[in-house]
Structure formats: structure tokens, C-alpha cells
Amino acid sequence: QVQLVESGGGLVQAGGSLRLSCAASGHTFRNYALGWFRQAPGKEREFVAAIIWSGEATSYADSVRGRFTCSRDNAKSTAYLQMNSLKPEDTAVYYCAAANQFPATQSSVYGPWGQGTQVTVSS
Numbered sequence: 001q002v003q004l005v006e007s008g009g010g011l012v013q014a015g016g017s018l019r020l021s022c023a024a025s026g027h028t029f030r031n032y033a034l035g036w037f038r039q040a041p042g043k044e045r046e047f048v049a050a051i052i053w054s055g056e057a058t059s060y061a062d063s064v065r066g067r068f069t070c071s072r073d074n075a076k077s078t079a080y081l082q083m084n085s086l087k088p089e090d091t092a093v094y095y096c097a098a099a100n101q102f103p104a105t106q107s108s109v110y111g112p113w114g115q116g117t118q119v120t121v122s123s
Contacts, residue, residue: 001112002026004096009117016086020117022079022096030074033102035110036081038092038119047105048094049081059103064090086121093118 008020022034035050049070050059058070067086072079079096094117097110104110 002028002032002098004098004112004114006094006096006114006117009094009119011120011122012086014086014088014121014123016121017082017084018086018119020081020083020094020096020119022081022114024077024079024098026077029077032098032100033104034070034072034079035097035099035104036070036079036094037097037107037110038090038094039116040092043092045095045107047107050099050103050105051079052102057102059105061105083119086119088121088123091119091121 003025005023033052036048037045038048039045047061051070051072055072067084069082095113097113099110101109
């Protein structure tokens with residue numbers, strides 16, 4: 001089973017950019033679609049973006065479309081979430097997760113999950 005580890009979070013000012021990485025172990029990475037979710041304090045986990053196993057198709061939440069870009073490098077078993085024009089409301093713990101479906105926006109479809117990485121956007 002694939003295991004996922006997120007990195008790249010941090011503190012950034014509004015309008016800035018961050019790139020999150022999701023590194024996978026195991027040779028089956030290329031068999032899965034990858035999804036990005038986020039969870040802010042006191043809120044439910046919400047869908048952010050997803051990318052199909054080949055990288056040829058992506059899906060985004062309305063709140064991030066045009067600002068965030070999802071990509072993957074199957075040779076490196078790594079997926080990326082490029083986040084531009086960040087807003088304070090983007091502050092959350094960001095998770096990546098694997099799925100056998102695409103597109104899929106429900107967290108129940110995904111698993112396993114990474115441990116998350118904190119993104120904080122100051123105003």
C-alpha cells in the first residue's frame with residue numbers, strides 16, 4: 001500500500017506562494033489518483049484539488065481554481081500543489097491522499113492519507 005508524506009507548508013503573507021509536496025513510498029504510486037484536502041480549525045476537511053494517475057487531468061474546488069495548480073511526477077513518486085495568490089482563508093492543515101477514483105471530492109473515497117502540513121497565511 002502506498003504511504004504519503006506532505007511537506008512544504010509554512011507561514012506566508014497574503015498574496016504569496018507556497019508549493020506543497022506529497023512524497024509517496026511504494027511502487028504503486030502511479031496507479032492512484034491523488035487528492036489534496038485541507039482542514040481549518042473548527043471546520044470540516046474540504047476538497048481542494050485532485051489529479052488523475054497519469055497527470056493528464058485535474059479537478060479543483062471553486063475556491064482555489066485559478067490560484068492553485070496540481071501536478072505529479074510519477075518517476076519521482078511525488079505530487080505537488082502550487083499555491084499562488086494565497087489568502088488568509090487558505091490557512092489550514094493540508095493533506096494529500098490516494099484514491100482509485102477520479103474525479104472525487106468526497107474524503108471518504110480517499111485513503112491512505114498523509115500526516116498533513118500546516119499552511120498559515122497572514123493578512
